[in-house]
Amino acid sequence: MTDASEDQLPREHPVQLLDAAGTPVADTGYRLPVKDRLLAGYRALVIGRRINDQSNALVRQGRLAVYPSSHGQEACQVAAVMTLAQQDWLFPTYRDSVAVISRGVPPGEAMVLLRGDWHSGYDPKRYRVATQATPLATQLLHAVGFAHAAKLRGEDMVVVALCGDGATSEGDFHEAMNFAAVFQVPVVFFVQNNEFAISVPLSRQTAAASLAHKAIGYGMPGERVDGNDLPALLAVLDAAVARARAGGGPSLVEAHTYRMQAHTNADDDTRYREQADVQAWIDRDPLARMRAFLTAKKWLTAALESEIAAEAEAVATELRDVMNAEAEVDPEDLFRHVYAQRTPQLDEQWEALRDELERTEGGHR
């Protein structure tokens, strides 16, 4: 049947502007971004991949408690940030460290959570990046409220909220989508569908033709895009952000990508997936694809390539150095920030701990 709102359904196939080999694909609706943007994107991809590799290494060296890698999802990470204007906000998850760093958060501040010296290491207002959310889908509601406040004040601000395929099953995803649509707030819900929620495959999260098919149920447009195709991601996200900025309301973008590594270093993905499946996706690597395209275009010279490599190395070095420096921890921090003004109850408890530490100084009794 047909319906007025039917154009809110996603296309049958994800938007693609570059095929797996990096060959341009003609598209009716979306155009390839300009050269400079693509080169800037490639640069960010290389750095992002380097951050993932370095972070995995830091886990092995015991400098990070845990690391949820976005290896293979770097195109999504980079596009989510490149589509933002300076005044816009990003609402990331634990998986989105590369996006957070791409947005300008210093690696040392971004990794505080995963190193374990505090729950979050940067000032969200300074970088316009919310804290990386762990409780799934909860941040989507924060993003909607945040955008709603901006709308009430008539500010020019768009919020891009990230979540995974598994998170779409949570009630908070539903409530966030619905509030956003009812109040027509400027939010773009960007779902990185990487096929897995830890060990659980997408088929256990939904029986729908795609996650983007959920959008029409809220009265907002849904679109699907190849999540390993940076140009396509930029084109689709730019359109969604422009729509939101123009007052056109929220939309849902589903990126089809793949979690090429285990959920975290603590996970063992051999228990639940075939390595052949992983290989199939390695052949669709977002970096290789961009490199092939840019090289064919002769936009990516050997000189530029090594310049970017050097930059990535510098970022990795910075990350390694700050992580290798021992973090100073202060037990009083446990009591400092719970309330804007410490309560008598917490004063008493801190004093008890302080006395205990003084007593036991120089070892236990």
Place this chain on the structure above:
Amino acid sequence: MTDASEDQLPREHPVQLLDAAGTPVADTGYRLPVKDRLLAGYRALVIGRRINDQSNALVRQGRLAVYPSSHGQEACQVAAVMTLAQQDWLFPTYRDSVAVISRGVPPGEAMVLLRGDWHSGYDPKRYRVATQATPLATQLLHAVGFAHAAKLRGEDMVVVALCGDGATSEGDFHEAMNFAAVFQVPVVFFVQNNEFAISVPLSRQTAAASLAHKAIGYGMPGERVDGNDLPALLAVLDAAVARARAGGGPSLVEAHTYRMQAHTNADDDTRYREQADVQAWIDRDPLARMRAFLTAKKWLTAALESEIAAEAEAVATELRDVMNAEAEVDPEDLFRHVYAQRTPQLDEQWEALRDELERTEGGHR
């Protein structure tokens, strides 16, 4: 665009088999139920209306603490029950007392909750009717789990789960729809869209073209039906139930109806809606429509009409009589059912209360 799953979208206009005047409307997909079924349905409608009127009266007389009337929604109430086979289950809400009684729960047992002598007054297993749920949308998950258990045991059982338009905004609605679709359990989600959630109009619950548009996002079919058109309701629900029984999985049916009275006797709907809007719906009354049709068909004779009226009167009398009989309450009930076996902690607390009651017997100290 088009999509394989597109047939899961509802029609642009709700299914209708009788127009507001009771004139049959030709439909490509659904056929008018047979005479006997329609007469049985009319009978149930009249009784249902009478139950609503009587309950409102009982509230005024202080015999009921509160009554959420389904006046105007009787066709939905009746159809939800008529579509069930004996072994099937109904999961109702606080608004669905008429459905509960139509399913065979004695009025005296059904009204225990609203009279206030206990939280629920009937044995769900005996009538295959779950307790009337107050926390919105929570019962939908129970319905899904219940149906899932039946499916695991290979039993022939379908569950019809009721909720309102407002309840579709709750996270539990989303999770229930999704679990049902992923596990393909035999549940029919029947949403009575009566345009209001207490004072909040539908436009504040969704920006979608219809609530039935949510179904495709879960990979199940959604259908819309005129909620004041009993034949259409029966036809659409029968199809959905048959589909579920045949292993075709869950579906969503949205009935377009109207809450003709205030939310409950405690509510004052003049604060939030025009009485003209209410009048417009009174003209689409589900009873009048059926009466007009059946009379034109000469299926409803004066004799039958008065027979049904007498039956309705009898039900009302039973309801009035049981409600006028003072309910006996026993304070020990507070402790009897909390655990299958009363705990020492509760023994101690009951004994304390018992002693106190003995002490204060014959008035306070």
Place this chain on the structure above:
Amino acid sequence: MTLIQDAPQAARPAVETLTMAGAINRALADAMEADDTVVVFGEDVGALGGVFRVTDGLRARFGESRCYDTPLAESGIVGTAVGMAMNGMHPVVEMQFDAFAYPAFEQVVSHVAKMGNRTRGALRVPLVIRIPYGGGIGGVEHHCDSSEAYYAHTPGLTVVSPSTPQDAYSLLRAAIRSEDPVVFLEPKKLYWSKGEVDTSVTATIGTASVVRPGTDVTLIAYGTSVPTAIAAAEAAATEGRSVQVVDVRTLAPFDDATVTAAVNATGRAVVIAEAPGYASVASEIAARVAERSFSYLEAPVRRVTGFDVPYAPPKLEHFYLPDVDRILDAIDTLYPDGE
């Protein structure tokens, strides 16, 4: 905790007789008047003015963008309030009834309570969650829960419950001014109780108050239990006992100074609360008093609380609720060998 600044001078007469519901409505209106970042939203708070009419007139006066109805989803209400507070607004949201706040529990515990601490204070979420709570109104299941323990146990939350229209006004103004999130628990049963309200009176969150002097026994209560405790104290007076009553007012963080001093002065204490007693706020108060006033106590600290059962249906609630007799019985047990 925030010490409250002076309330702005209201145009209307500063002193008025109001119901508690009216006092809360007045506090909301005055706060919205004083600070245009204050927004009120929830279920039925707009045109209807709330099922208890607490937000009556706010939409008409301040407009749809300052007071509005949301889709029917409590996690959505609290979760978007968190986002709004992150972005410079001061949301005051209403949960329609105690038990209907449970769907928002994850947002309350994992974000409302923790965002400020998580960000080392860089991003505080000043918001107020108003929850009509408790029984005594003949409400059916899910409409009468005393859910304060869930919030009071959660570090990072400030939990307040007034027992008079004056405190309702002054404490809500303070809650809305607080830099920290506040769970504001409104005793349904007292919504229609009347009292003088001076809008120029300020209150400090985190302070209990001795609402009735007494030298023999100290009754410690909050919310609905305060009037019950006062009535019991008056009845005890006729039996020759001088009973002091402390209104805790802020359930978390706790005002040890006032409570400990009060109990030390009498040497006998009864804690009164409507919630099931097990692992409750009453347990905490009893444990604190028993520990801090140990050497002053002539008798064990007694608790008069709800039973450890789901809240009673309307026809049985009078058996469930702490009442004057039950409190007097508890006081008697403090004098094992008579006075």
Place this chain on the structure above:
Amino acid sequence: MTLIQDAPQAARPAVETLTMAGAINRALADAMEADDTVVVFGEDVGALGGVFRVTDGLRARFGESRCYDTPLAESGIVGTAVGMAMNGMHPVVEMQFDAFAYPAFEQVVSHVAKMGNRTRGALRVPLVIRIPYGGGIGGVEHHCDSSEAYYAHTPGLTVVSPSTPQDAYSLLRAAIRSEDPVVFLEPKKLYWSKGEVDTSVTATIGTASVVRPGTDVTLIAYGTSVPTAIAAAEAAATEGRSVQVVDVRTLAPFDDATVTAAVNATGRAVVIAEAPGYASVASEIAARVAERSFSYLEAPVRRVTGFDVPYAPPKLEHFYLPDVDRILDAIDTLYPDGE
């Protein structure tokens, strides 16, 4: 409460050395073997065997219909478990971590805890909600909450937490056999602790046990705090103090008989728990002991608990967690004028 029937004789040797995780896995397998209405579901419990491997091998052994992964939604998991229990199954569901059970809070409080009471026992919902809880494993935020108070305060729930592999096995078997819903709290930190498990040993829910004799002081603990308390008791012994340790095991309903008798015998008590102390299970235990053992107490009941702050980040958790020194300090305060 249900008194447990004899466990069916297992084919394998009855006694084995297992980790607590292994003992729980064994209990699940034996229960599924003994009763085919027992189904296990949740997030990652299937192919992966759970993030802590507690459900390892169950899907392979009992098949997809007995042990399966669900969509990622905790309210959905608990809510469908309620429906399944209403329809003759015995679901045992896993919440992946303590803080990730919060989205299910409404289902737990308003339905799991109340359905049996609501229907006057006509429709009980026998199900078990397994929750790995507590800290001490260097977990990041939301992975280390001690959330027991939320459940223990809720009438209608049975709340259990083992401290040994044997109790983990026997209590989980009892929980699965119970006609009532049970929240089964698994101390993450003890998952890898080893011990002898005799699968023929049965346990009774609702009973505490004296796990170490002593005549001077009674330490009352549960879960992770039990081994800490035992270590403190041993350290105290070297200082010449005879310290008794009680493992509460069932947090609700509470075993007053055992605990009161234990404290009456020593006259001194310290309650130890990792959760923030305010309005907690430790508060309840302290309040009960102070009231019931009033005339036996030589000193106030002390509490050694977590601070009233959000759980510490990994690098700070050793400052937060109750440890042997903190317990020994508390014991010292019970002897104001030395011994």
